[in-house]
Amino acid sequence: MTKRKTQTKDTELNTSVVIHEEKPMGFFKMISEIFWRMIATFIANGLAVVGAGSIIGIDILDAVMLAGSLGVIKVSEQLARNFLDDGRLTMEEINDSFSVLDRGPKK
Numbered sequence: 001m002t003k004r005k006t007q008t009k010d011t012e013l014n015t016s017v018v019i020h021e022e023k024p025m026g027f028f029k030m031i032s033e034i035f036w037r038m039i040a041t042f043i044a045n046g047l048a049v050v051g052a053g054s055i056i057g058i059d060i061l062d063a064v065m066l067a068g069s070l071g072v073i074k075v076s077e078q079l080a081r082n083f084l085d086d087g088r089l090t091m092e093e094i095n096d097s098f099s100v101l102d103r104g105p106k107k
Contacts, residue, residue, distance in 0.1 A: 015054075030089065032107070033094065037098055038072050038075065038093075041068075041071045041075055042071060042072050043068065044071070044101075045062070045067045045068050045070065045072075046064035046067050046071075047066065047084030048067060049063045049066075049067040050063065050064060065081035071101055074100055074101065075098055075100065078096070078097040079093075079094070079097045082094075082096065082097055
């Protein structure tokens, strides 16, 4: 079960079954969602290498910039591939694009 903030509409078929449908996101809402998730990707990947860069003698700022940029590039590539499939990006495709990064176990 995801805890993402999306616009949803619940449809009740009968008294025991409820279907959870996502409403299409507006263009600017989708751009905002991708932008902030890219910032988070950059920070998460950049901070993950601070210690490793120090150990092998790479300047900390260089290590953070390189790792953060590589994470953003990987996600951007996956977003582009998903867009090429049908010329649209759904929230599911956006989530799949960001899941290419190994984030570790969720709690």
